[in-house]
Amino acid sequence: MAAEEFDPGAVRAVAFDIFGTTVDWRTGVAEQVAHLARRRGVELDGAAFADEWRGMYLPSMGRVNGGEREWAYLDVLHRESLDELLERHGVAAAFDDGARGELVRAWHRLPAWDDAAAGLARLSGRYVVAALSNGGFALLTRLVKAAGLPFDCILSAELAQRYKPDPAPYLTAARLLDVAPGELLMVACHGWDLAGARGAGLRTAFVDRPLEKGPAGGADRAADVPADVAAADFADLADRLGCP
Amino acid sequence: MAAEEFDPGAVRAVAFDIFGTTVDWRTGVAEQVAHLARRRGVELDGAAFADEWRGMYLPSMGRVNGGEREWAYLDVLHRESLDELLERHGVAAAFDDGARGELVRAWHRLPAWDDAAAGLARLSGRYVVAALSNGGFALLTRLVKAAGLPFDCILSAELAQRYKPDPAPYLTAARLLDVAPGELLMVACHGWDLAGARGAGLRTAFVDRPLEKGPAGGADRAADVPADVAAADFADLADRLGCP
Numbered sequence: 001m002a003a004e005e006f007d008p009g010a011v012r013a014v015a016f017d018i019f020g021t022t023v024d025w026r027t028g029v030a031e032q033v034a035h036l037a038r039r040r041g042v043e044l045d046g047a048a049f050a051d052e053w054r055g056m057y058l059p060s061m062g063r064v065n066g067g068e069r070e071w072a073y074l075d076v077l078h079r080e081s082l083d084e085l086l087e088r089h090g091v092a093a094a095f096d097d098g099a100r101g102e103l104v105r106a107w108h109r110l111p112a113w114d115d116a117a118a119g120l121a122r123l124s125g126r127y128v129v130a131a132l133s134n135g136g137f138a139l140l141t142r143l144v145k146a147a148g149l150p151f152d153c154i155l156s157a158e159l160a161q162r163y164k165p166d167p168a169p170y171l172t173a174a175r176l177l178d179v180a181p182g183e184l185l186m187v188a189c190h191g192w193d194l195a196g197a198r199g200a201g202l203r204t205a206f207v208d209r210p211l212e213k214g215p216a217g218g219a220d221r222a223a224d225v226p227a228d229v230a231a232a233d234f235a236d237l238a239d240r241l242g243c244p
Numbered sequence: 245m246a247a248e249e250f251d252p253g254a255v256r257a258v259a260f261d262i263f264g265t266t267v268d269w270r271t272g273v274a275e276q277v278a279h280l281a282r283r284r285g286v287e288l289d290g291a292a293f294a295d296e297w298r299g300m301y302l303p304s305m306g307r308v309n310g311g312e313r314e315w316a317y318l319d320v321l322h323r324e325s326l327d328e329l330l331e332r333h334g335v336a337a338a339f340d341d342g343a344r345g346e347l348v349r350a351w352h353r354l355p356a357w358d359d360a361a362a363g364l365a366r367l368s369g370r371y372v373v374a375a376l377s378n379g380g381f382a383l384l385t386r387l388v389k390a391a392g393l394p395f396d397c398i399l400s401a402e403l404a405q406r407y408k409p410d411p412a413p414y415l416t417a418a419r420l421l422d423v424a425p426g427e428l429l430m431v432a433c434h435g436w437d438l439a440g441a442r443g444a445g446l447r448t449a450f451v452d453r454p455l456e457k458g459p460a461g462g463a464d465r466a467a468d469v470p471a472d473v474a475a476a477d478f479a480d481l482a483d484r485l486g487c488p
Contacts, residue, residue, distance in 0.1 A: 124389075137397070137420040137422075138421050138423075145368075152388070152398075153385045177381070177382050177385065178381075178383075179382075
């Protein structure tokens with residue numbers, strides 16, 4: 001679907017989105033929210049709460065990228081959204097500062113999709129593989145370590161002080177990896193992320209994560225997302241890029 | 245030897261110097277220099293050449309940290325030193341631009357010390373383990389990958405645009421890892437690196453690499469380097485930090 005023909009041999013490094021693409025944020029956050037709420041004597045639908053929380057993610061980053069506010073760490077944005085959400089659900093009184101900190105850290109420890117570690121290991125045999133997420137550098141380092149994902153390095157929007165889909169994090173990633181933008185392949189399950197990457201001159205790979213937003217659907221699907229490559233999961237991506 | 249008592253339990257992340265501390269730059273560069281010289285029909289003593297080249301390293305970085313020149317990537321400094329060295333050895337004519345680029349890239353692929361990978365794996369079980377070198381981000385990512393070293397993330401002086409022992413790279417590392425300077429332990433076989441780390445508020449671990457500068461000696465030794473911990477190698481360091 002790209003204007004220029006895509007040549008996997010011209011790719012020198014592969015950057016992976018994390019939340020949704022590599023790890024299942026919804027299941028992870030829902031379980032931790034339900035668990036922490038129960039401990040505070042409150043009943044919360046963890047999955048619905050996770051969905052609402054995630055729904056506030058793009059707008060909150062948009063205010064940074066739009067220049068309405070200075071750079072703010074993802075944890076700070078998550079905390080502001082959380083404060084608003086707890087009010088909305090009428091449970092603000094049940095969560096003190098410490099408990100809110102614990103909830104924010106739910107985003108620091110999330111389960112990888114089943115195919116992620118093995119697919120990354122195969123891709124790593126041929127390419128430099130990097131995490132490239134809007135999560136902060138420390139958050140990503142700890143999340144990737146806990147999930148046992150064999151990335152060669154961690155990159156983060158924090159290093160550019162701008163969030164994806166602004167061009168800056170993509171171009172900063174290419175610069176730090178010492179490759180041309182067109183030699184870097186961005187892998188994501190979100191059309192907005194791949195559109196940002198393409199705008200910055202990167203090549204793009206869509207990975208289908210039909211359950212990202214839960215069994216009721218709502219995830220982006222391959223047919224709707226222009227990309228150089230479309231894959232069912234990381235194993236299929238390794239196949240398509242010719243990695244044994 | 246430190247003013248405050250050292251508590252390994254207060255350490256949250258461990259940063260490792262790379263050239264000399266984790267990889268044997270002298271053996272790696274000497275072999276590649278001798279090999280590339282032979283291919284150009286020139287005889288060079290690879291080890292002596294590597295020593296001279298490395299000897300120009302600290303002064304060249306000092307000119308960046310001292311404000312005499314703008315930030316320059318380690319590859320650029322290596323290339324400038326190389327140009328001077330080839331003239332000095334009367335072999336400048338034998339090395340065109342491409343051959344000089346190959347020589348500079350000798351620093352991108354170096355053998356790890358025998359204890360490094362296993363020691364890192366043990367330390368990684370308890371701590372976040374990071375590479376923190378004056379080498380560029382891309383250089384380090386590729387070097388660490390080729391040597392099979394299980395770091396959780398790559399950090400580089402490049403991210404601070406200042407070289408160690410300036411405080412900036414140490415403080416940038418702590419900030420990106422989201423730990424206080426006093427929660428970050430710097431591991432190196434060089435007194436100058438640990439002095440810089442201590443000055444920035446980090447804790448310090450000396451690792452003995454008696455062969456770093458070759459069999460004739462010249463490497464820093466534990467008795468001469470103030471540090472919170474002194475270890476014979478990465479296995480001994482893991483023992484001293486209580487890592488199973």
